[in-house]
Amino acid sequence: MKRILGRVAFNLFAWTIVLVTAFPLVWMVITSVKPQFELFRIPPTFWPEQITFEHYARLLWETPFLLYMRNSLLLSTATTLLVVTVATLGAHSLVRFRYRGRERLAQLVLFTYLLPSVVLILPLYLMMVWIGVANSLLSLVIAYTTFALPYALWLLRSFMQGIPDDLENAALVDGATRMGAFFDVILPQALPGIISTSLFTFILSWNEYLYALVLVNTDEARPLTTGVMNMLISAFNIEWSLLMAASVMMSIPLIVIFAFLQKFLTRGFGAGGVKG
Amino acid sequence: MDARRAEGEVRFEKVRKVFGTNLVVRELDLLIRGGEFLSLLGPSGCGKTTSLRMLAGLEFPTSGTISIGGRVVNEVAPGARDVAMVFQSYALYPHMTVAENIAYPLKKRGVPRAEREERVKRAAESLHLTELLPRKPRQLSGGQQQRVALGRALVRDPRVFLLDEPLSNLDAKLRAHMRAELIELHQRVGRTFVYVTHDQLEAMTMSDRIAVMHEGVLQQVGTPSEVYNRPANLFVAGFIGAPTMNLLRGRAENGAFAHPAVRVGLSGHVTPDLVLGLRPEDIVVGEGPFESRIRLVEPHGHEQIAQLDIAGGDVLTIRADAALPLAAGETLRWGVRAARLHLFDAASGLRLDATCTAPQALAA
Known part of the structure; x- marks a missing residue:
């Protein structure tokens, strides 16, 4: 009896949390398909009386939304590729090679992550101007790399530590070069780690707002976060229905990527050719 | 080839x-x-x-x-x-x-x-x-x-x-x-x-x-x-062989290796401080000049391994036929196969070329 009660209580609790978390998302989707006149009706309707996609159409054809979308996709993909490539090689080095200051270096990397990004924005902006890439997508890729790389390095380092040294040694004795062993043996083993790190980096870049706001000031290079804000929220008016439609569409790429990569995340974790 | x-x-x-x-x-x-x-x-x-x-x-x-x-x-x-x-x-x-x-x-x-x-x-x-x-x-x-x-x-x-x-x-x-x-x-x-x-x-x-x-x-x-x-x-002597070799520390006295529980004649050059190595299988059980109390017996099926408390506070491991009636607490007569014993210099731990001749009765 007590156990059943406990279970019911637990389920109630869990579902409450799910509802509280999910409600704004559901509300977002519902609002995005309500016609304009239904938005501010009191009392509000939960299920729209009439479903319309006019906001989506307006967003796609009459605003620079697609440009922002392209920028965000380019930006996040480029950042992810850069960060994951560098972090994978870096983590491998931190785990496998012995050199002076290796541990210190790893700690230092984490230290950079402790600095609030607000502190780094202005110096970063000045540096972008110096090297002549300010106000471009590239400047954002570089900026995002500065905060995503340390974290990615740490994530991947712990993944790499779980790969036995002997696997790489075996490949070396079997005739592989260092790089060959890395590609043939380490990379396939680290794949779940690499995928989750990519996912993490992609989400981080996709949702980033502050750097994008400060470093970029042209529609040509604006990502979705700042672009949508800039376009739909002004001091006098917030275009709620467009904002909701934009939010829905902004979430779609992440959902697609998650759905696609989720099975890779768990695959390979329990697999081991090593006993002991 | x-x-x-x-x-x-x-x-x-x-x-x-x-x-x-x-x-x-x-x-x-x-x-x-x-x-x-x-x-x-x-x-x-x-x-x-x-x-x-x-x-x-x-x-x-x-x-x-x-x-x-x-x-x-x-x-x-x-x-x-x-x-x-x-x-x-x-x-x-x-x-x-x-x-x-x-x-x-x-x-x-x-x-x-x-x-x-x-x-x-x-x-x-x-x-x-x-x-x-x-x-x-x-x-x-x-x-x-x-x-x-x-x-x-x-x-x-x-x-x-x-x-x-x-x-x-x-x-x-x-x-x-x-x-x-x-x-x-x-x-x-x-x-x-x-x-x-x-x-x-x-x-x-x-x-x-x-x-x-x-x-x-x-x-x-x-x-x-x-x-x-x-x-x-001494390291190799102690490492190779199971059960391990018994190593007894003693002195060279009048052409013999002397330990409170064991005395064996020597021939060849030796140093004053010696370690005698006796493999359990080179100890003769049931006969011989020495006598000690059995501390414990481990039956192994085909044989039994026993430990003896010997004079001088040392413990000696022996191997015996499974049929032999051994019991803890009893006393056992034993001897050694002198030619198969090992001698080491206690200071350097190195093997000595000297050989053991025959076990000698202890001067009670």
């Missing part, structure tokens, strides 16, 4: 290895003959695995040279040394099938696909792995993984096989079986095997020669019989 042997000759010359401030291998001089099965035997941390890894090219010697087949390989990459290694963890590539695992070293050497498949097939057949070829390592038992690791080494026909405690993860029964398979494999391929183990039984049963190491120092190199019958020092 002689060329094949010559290219498998391994030589360590004055090889030292230091990790930080830790001296792991000190001045290792060792010649491993081509085609020989040599075991590096010693307790953990004695430098045997490091020596093997230096031979594989996975560690660099701090100083000294290592050569294979007459060529110094200090600067040669592991893959270019023509050695194969079987790891304690097997180190099979988890994402590859058994066939891909075995083919990997061939692939890295640019062997064409058709020949690769042929050689993998042959290696798999000789190790009874044919049905397992399409499987992944995690679907195999420990013994099967072990054979795949051997197959991956075998398929290349390398000059030297390096085996790092390959049997230590197997259960006792399988280990005995694999020992026999390894002996057979060594005879069949006729290549040099360097086998690292801390298990003296493996070393004794499989090796042509054993190199005993301790604290980074090579203690003795010899055939199993030499190492067993003529241990070069």
Whole structure:
């Protein structure tokens, strides 16, 4: 009896949390398909009386939304590729090679992550101007790399530590070069780690707002976060229905990527050719 | 066949290895003959695995040279040394099938696909792995993984096989079986095997020669019989043999080894402070000049091992026929086979050339 009660209580609790978390998302989707006149009706309707996609159409054809979308996709993909490539090689080095200051270096990397990004924005902006890439997508890729790389390095380092040294040694004795062993043996083993790190980096870049706001000031290079804000929220008016439609569409790429990569995340974790 | 042997000759010359401030291998001089099965035997941390890894090219010697087949390989990459290694963890590539695992070293050497498949097939057949070829390592038992690791080494026909405690993860029964398979494999391929183990039984049963190491120092190199019958020092004496050799500290007195419980005549040059080594099997039970109380008896089925409390506060381990009625607390008469005892200098620990003549009655 007590156990059943406990279970019911637990389920109630869990579902409450799910509802509280999910409600704004559901509300977002519902609002995005309500016609304009239904938005501010009191009392509000939960299920729209009439479903319309006019906001989506307006967003796609009459605003620079697609440009922002392209920028965000380019930006996040480029950042992810850069960060994951560098972090994978870096983590491998931190785990496998012995050199002076290796541990210190790893700690230092984490230290950079402790600095609030607000502190780094202005110096970063000045540096972008110096090297002549300010106000471009590239400047954002570089900026995002500065905060995503340390974290990615740490994530991947712990993944790499779980790969036995002997696997790489075996490949070396079997005739592989260092790089060959890395590609043939380490990379396939680290794949779940690499995928989750990519996912993490992609989400981080996709949702980033502050750097994008400060470093970029042209529609040509604006990502979705700042672009949508800039376009739909002004001091006098917030275009709620467009904002909701934009939010829905902004979430779609992440959902697609998650759905696609989720099975890779768990695959390979329990697999081991090593006993002991 | 002689060329094949010559290219498998391994030589360590004055090889030292230091990790930080830790001296792991000190001045290792060792010649491993081509085609020989040599075991590096010693307790953990004695430098045997490091020596093997230096031979594989996975560690660099701090100083000294290592050569294979007459060529110094200090600067040669592991893959270019023509050695194969079987790891304690097997180190099979988890994402590859058994066939891909075995083919990997061939692939890295640019062997064409058709020949690769042929050689993998042959290696798999000789190790009874044919049905397992399409499987992944995690679907195999420990013994099967072990054979795949051997197959991956075998398929290349390398000059030297390096085996790092390959049997230590197997259960006792399988280990005995694999020992026999390894002996057979060594005879069949006729290549040099360097086998690292801390298990003296493996070393004794499989090796042509054993190199005993301790604290980074090579203690003795010899055939199993030499190492067993003529241990070069106290460490080897205590390490080889199960149950271990009894070591009694005593003095040279009037041409005899004197200990409160044992007296044995000596011939030859000895030092004043001595250690007498008596293997349990060289102690005669039931007759002889000495008498001691039995402390405990362990029946082993075919025999019994007993410990005696002897005068001077020492404990003596003996082996006795299972039929003998031994019981703790009783007193037992015992003697020694004098010709088979070992004498060591207590100060240096080195074996002395002197021989024991006959046990002498204790002056009560």
